[in-house]
Amino acid sequence: MTRKDRCHFDAVLHSFEDACVTLPVNALLPVRTLRKATKSSRKYQQIAASIREVGLVEPPVVARDPSNPGTFLLLDGHVRIEVLKDLGIESVECLISTDDEAFTYNKRISRLSSIQEHRMIRRAIERGVPEEKIARALDINPQTVRRKFRMLNGISDETIAILKDKPCPMVVFETLRKMKPLRQVEAAELLVNANNYSAAYASAILAGTPQAQLMEGAKPKRLKGISPEAMARMENELARLQEAITSIQETYGQDHLHLTIIKGYLAKLLGNARIVRYLMHNRPEFLTEFQVIADMTSTLPPEAAA
Template sequence: MTGPFDHKAKVFAAFEQDCITLPILSILPLRTLPATLKLSQKYRQILASIKEVGLVEPPVVARSPKQRDTYLLVDGHVRLEALKDLGVKEVECLVATDDEAFTYNKRISRLSPVQEHRMIRKAIDRGVPEEKIAKALDLQPMSVRRKVRLLDGICDEAVAILKDKPCPMALFEILRKMKSLRQIEAAELLVNANNYTVAYASAILAGTPQSQLVDGAKAKRVMSVTPETMARMERELTRLQESITSIQESYGKDHLQLTVIKGYISKLLGNPRIVRYLMQYRPEFLSEFQAIAEMASTMPAEPV
């Protein structure tokens, strides 16, 4: 039997060694695209990018086991649709050895605003004009310049925390009003709550003490919020942050213990003698043990 580090174990390649150029008509999609796809900004960006700089990432296909010279489209449905709209007849493809589309779709990595900012900055540093970038991304030149300035006034530590998070651009404009330490605290609050909305970031800003704002001499103005309410929000936000920090310190250990307990109880309930004893003498324990054994999450169940 081969172990996990056995050098004699055979490794199977995920793709064939060479790309192949295929007629688009010989590629069969594995899923139907929504009717509204072509109205989306994302589709227009992909279309503009292919038109301006060509296809960056080739589609992934698998050989059809039933039809010769026919290929199944594993990944790249939107790109293929854009190529059809552009009148392209052939496309270079990667050939996968597995036709399971779930594997590829599961591993899709979305480009975050911070990553997009760095990509645009790198292109500009290499001499690519802003107008060409705007055409490739189907954006106005003003939007490109706004993306270039995205991290101006944001400290490196906050950027590191949010670098791969789906933060809207307006969120960074809110963070820019805070001093560096408060930016870090705010970024941690956003990540801990898994909430990157502008509304939540605005609430953090509203609960930020005056001394932690960039312009400390300028009073914060929030409509319909009295100074007393603002002071209370600041205190509650501070307590919330302290509570989150306290929970983080013990979460991993507590979760491990709960997982071990759940496994142990499941093993106990697999013994018929123990189940019979509990049914006869401790039925209330049995129902609780069964609920724990069947539990799929440590989070409380939502009310129906």
């Protein structure tokens, strides 16, 4: 490493101090106020149950208050600190941030998907953690833990790969399990393309699935108020929708490239005063449309891009 490289390396600033510090809970100054409804929320109860059962997993993040030595600003972990106060815990181990900007925390959270949660529960059970302990930590009943443990039984690997980071509730996988593997993949793609992971939408896909694509032993589809003719139309419409989505996916990249080139070309044309004058006098409707295209910042409709 050259001297110049060492100087550059030494100039890199650390985001946190090297060691955690144990601080009195009451000495931490919050940078925001929790809503009154927070303590009655499901999320608060789950965090409280987790802390009671396994302790604090992620330490709060604080920053030294430069205007008041010996005090600390609480940047991240407001709910955790409130739970500790309720539990009567007087001190907590904290990470010390070198930056007092709270905006960066909790703004890029990767929410835990159902499949990721399933894998964590499965790994814990395989390591010998009792179901009851997991249930208490997650504030759910042991039966739900067992359902989450078995959630992917009967689900194809391809379907799991498609939905591995998607916010699918557990009941969606229970619906997909009634379909044959190939239909599971098609259904997963429909969920992703529609960005709709609700149980109702999964049930609608199941209702539009031909009997031949259901698992053996699956009960015939019986939806109140829907005639066999309407069911057949639903199956045909879902099939056409799948074909249309596949067709769009195959040409989307090329179409988007063409639109980008066209947009750049029109913007260049409109930069020529002679062309603009000609269009204004001879084809004013073209000029208006060309300007709209040249000013586009997204290929989405205005209401979708907002």
